[in-house]
Amino acid sequence: MAGTDSSLASSGTPAVDPQACNALTLSPAGLLVPRTVPSGIAPGGAIAASRSVDIDVTDTGGKDCPDTWQVGARLTPVNGEIGGAQIGLPLTGQWVATGAAAVLPEPGVYEVTATGRGQVCVHVAPNVNAWVSLGLQIDGQGLIGFDVVCQAQYALNAGASMQTCHSGQGAITRRVQTAGGIVVRTVGALSGNIASGTLQEATINNPYVFFHKISD
Incomplete structure (x- = not known):
C-alpha cells in the first residue's frame, strides 16, 4: 500500500x-x-x-x-396572573391603580391582559352621564390601553328622579416588549357629569392582570 x-x-x-x-x-x-x-x-x-x-x-x-x-x-413560557381587591373610583377621570399588578420577570415580548368588572350607581335628578373605564398601565410609562365597561346616562323630566346601577365586564390585551423587571397593572377611572344627581358608588371589582411570554 x-x-x-x-x-x-x-x-x-x-x-x-x-x-x-x-x-x-x-x-x-x-x-x-x-x-x-x-x-x-x-x-x-x-x-x-x-x-x-x-x-x-x-x-x-x-x-x-x-x-x-x-x-x-x-x-x-414564563406566565402568571395576579388578582386584586375591589377599589372605589372618584369622579375625577383619573386612573386609579388596583392591586392587580405583576412584574414581567425577564426580557422578551409578552401578551398582557387586564380584566375587571366596573359598576356605577347613581341617583338621577334630573340627568346624569357617568362611565367607568378599565385600563392597562405600565408603571413609569403610563396607560397603554383602555375601554369603557359600563355607563349610566339619563335625562328626566323636571321633578322626576330615580336610582340606578349599571355594571359591565371588560378586558384589555396588549403586547409588551421589555428588557425585564417592569410592572404591568390593571387600573380604573370614573368620568362624566352627575349634575344635580348623586353618585352613590363607582367601583372596579375582581381586577386581574394576566401575562405570558410569547417570544424573546
Missing part, C-alpha cells in the same frame, strides 16, 4: 495523543471511546429563568452500541 500513516506505531497499535483534552484511552483490547448519555429536563421544568424552551432527550437504544436518542422540545 502506498504511503505511510504517522499515527500508527510500527507494531500497528494506534497512537493516542496524551494531551489532557483527548478523552480517548487505549486498552489491551483497543481504543475506548467515552459513552455520552445526554439528559433532558423534567416536564414543566426549567434550567434558568431565561429559559423558555425545554429540551427532552430519551435514550431509545438502551445500552446498544452505538446508542440512539430521541430529542424533542417543549415551550415553557
